[in-house]
Amino acid sequence: MSAHPFDxxxxxxxxxxxxxxxxxxxxxxxxxxxxxxxxxGAKADADVRDLRGLxxxxxxxxxxxxxxxxxxxxxxxxxxxxxxxxxxxxxSVLKDTPLDRHAAEQTQTVYTAVRNFSMLPxxxxxxxxxxxxxxxxxxxxxxFVVDSEGKVQDTAIYRAQVRNRAQLAYSHVGPWLxxxxxxxxxxxxxVDLQAQLxxxxxxxxxxxAQRVKMGALExxxxxxxxxxxxxxxxxxxxxxxxxxxDLIEELMIATNETMARMLREAKRSxxxxxxxxxxxxxxxxxxxxxxxxxxxAQPDSGxxxxxxxxxxxxxxxxxxDLSLAIIKLMGPGEYVLAKGDDDAEQPGHFGLxxxxxxxxxxxNRRFVDLVTQRVVKAMLAGEAAPYTxxxxxxxxxxxxxxxxxxxxxxxxxxxxVAAVGLAGSVGKTFHGVITGANDKGTYxxxxxxxxxxxxxxxxxxxxxxDMVDVTLLHTDPQHAFIDFGRA
Numbered sequence: 215m216s217a218h219p220f221d222x223x224x225x226x227x228x229x230x231x232x233x234x235x236x237x238x239x240x241x242x243x244x245x246x247x248x249x250x251x252x253x254x255g256a257k258a259d260a261d262v263r264d265l266r267g268l269x270x271x272x273x274x275x276x277x278x279x280x281x282x283x284x285x286x287x288x289x290x291x292x293x294x295x296x297x298x299x300x301x302x303x304x305x306s307v308l309k310d311t312p313l314d315r316h317a318a319e320q321t322q323t324v325y326t327a328v329r330n331f332s333m334l335p336x337x338x339x340x341x342x343x344x345x346x347x348x349x350x351x352x353x354x355x356x357x358f359v360v361d362s363e364g365k366v367q368d369t370a371i372y373r374a375q376v377r378n379r380a381q382l383a384y385s386h387v388g389p390w391l392x393x394x395x396x397x398x399x400x401x402x403x404x405v406d407l408q409a410q411l412x413x414x415x416x417x418x419x420x421x422x423a424q425r426v427k428m429g430a431l432e433x434x435x436x437x438x439x440x441x442x443x444x445x446x447x448x449x450x451x452x453x454x455x456x457x458x459x460d461l462i463e464e465l466m467i468a469t470n471e472t473m474a475r476m477l478r479e480a481k482r483s484x485x486x487x488x489x490x491x492x493x494x495x496x497x498x499x500x501x502x503x504x505x506x507x508x509x510x511a512q513p514d515s516g517x518x519x520x521x522x523x524x525x526x527x528x529x530x531x532x533x534x535d536l537s538l539a540i541i542k543l544m545g546p547g548e549y550v551l552a553k554g555d556d557d558a559e560q561p562g563h564f565g566l567x568x569x570x571x572x573x574x575x576x577x578n579r580r581f582v583d584l585v586t587q588r589v590v591k592a593m594l595a596g597e598a599a600p601y602t603x604x605x606x607x608x609x610x611x612x613x614x615x616x617x618x619x620x621x622x623x624x625x626x627x628x629x630x631v632a633a634v635g636l637a638g639s640v641g642k643t644f645h646g647v648i649t650g651a652n653d654k655g656t657y658x659x660x661x662x663x664x665x666x667x668x669x670x671x672x673x674x675x676x677x678x679x680d681m682v683d684v685t686l687l688h689t690d691p692q693h694a695f696i697d698f699g700r701a
Contacts, residue, residue: 242312279340293361299353303577321616323579326627327467353527388456418464447635450663474572483554549610632665633689672700
């Protein structure tokens with residue numbers, strides 16, 4: 215698509231440093247990795263179940279190498295029993311070691327189109343602590359039964375040895391589950407695996423239906439999918455969610471809810487993930503009103519989702535535009551301390567219609583999940599909490615700040631990649647939706663390719679959610695500028 219000479223890889227590193235991240239691991243990291251490798255990984259003890267014989271599989275992106283979870287399901291009386299195995303990273307990365315302190319500072323893996331900046335060394339996150347295919351690994355298993363109504367019952371958490379039997383990809387499993395394509399080679403070769411995936415899918419569909427019934431929001435998200443080879447932008451495609459990504463999303467939501475609920479019931483303090491009621495609800499009401507629907511004056515996720523479902527059914531072409539505008543108006547999630555000895559109602563997750571929700575399923579790439587794993591394992595062992603409430607509150611605050619910085623890096627680099635890729639499209643007109651309008655400027659996200667830029671001409675009167683046609687005026691990868699004018 216472009217052979218622009220701009221050095222995207224170097225700019226990614228510079229952007230990380232600018233936002234306060236470290237691009238290298240601290241002194242002592244290599245020795246710690248070598249020690250973990252020499253130990254041969256975490257060892258099983260009497261409290262660890264051997265579940266290596268089960269038909270576990272993982273589904274992730276085509277290029278994913280840091281595999282944090284695997285899944286399996288079986289039909290039982292009362293519904294479908296689902297097991298989700300989460301990589302036991304905490305068994306290898308001990309608290310207050312050099313790598314843990316680095317992870318605590320970084321808080322996350324930052325993904326850019328040209329380079330991923332890992333929270334943990336890749337020798338761990340893509341190997342020793344990754345649930346790689348045909349490798350024995352330690353995991354924290356979350357087990358629950360999905361009943362006929364899509365409700366979660368009979369929950370349990372325990373440690374186990376597991377073995378991923380099939381590393382699969384959304385891009386292949388999704389179209390197969392949807393009946394749009396045949397199975398890939400791994401799925402085609404195993405009737406048992408086919409049945410396993412369909413059972414997981416059935417459980418996920420039931421979970422989703424129940425969440426929607428409780429007021430969870432369903433969005434049709436569209437994301438940019440740039441292809442960068444040797445630092446050169448080959449193309450900027452569009453990545454759509456499909457049935458396989460929905461499957462994993464539902465099982466992860468149920469897992470994170472189960473983790474949070476069991477910690478609360480055990481009166482263990484933890485870090486919750488919350489999305490408070492939208493501050494710009496009045497603007498959402500106004501936006502929805504344009505389509506002939508009147509929402510309540512106070513935030514109501516059930517009423518909003520009923521509208522979204524009706525719109526998707528009646529106008530599928532414009533639905534992604536509308537859902538993106540509402541996502542922007544809802545605002546980002548945040549981490550908060552949930553005290554174990556506090557019986558007061560905690561804030562929930564507005565978009566998921568979930569009262570109990572903790573990030574716990576990605577300990578290779580999110581520090582909060584690693585912290586949650588340590589808290590859960592202390593609960594299982596009947597041991598004292600590994601963190602004080604004050605420490606958990608401080609971690610939550612720091613992770614919120616670093617998450618915002620990480621989003622800025624990823625957004626800036628996506629703009630730089632797009633600026634390089636769109637350099638030959640100056641003068642072309644695009645259709646988009648306004649995603650930001652404040653004293654810093656007015657921003658539009660065009661849909662093909664799905665990238666964001668600034669409206670530098672004709673922005674007067676535009677607000678979040680407005681649909682516009684814009685002309686590409688200028689691109690500047692150095693400053694991550696993509697400038698549009700109202701057409």
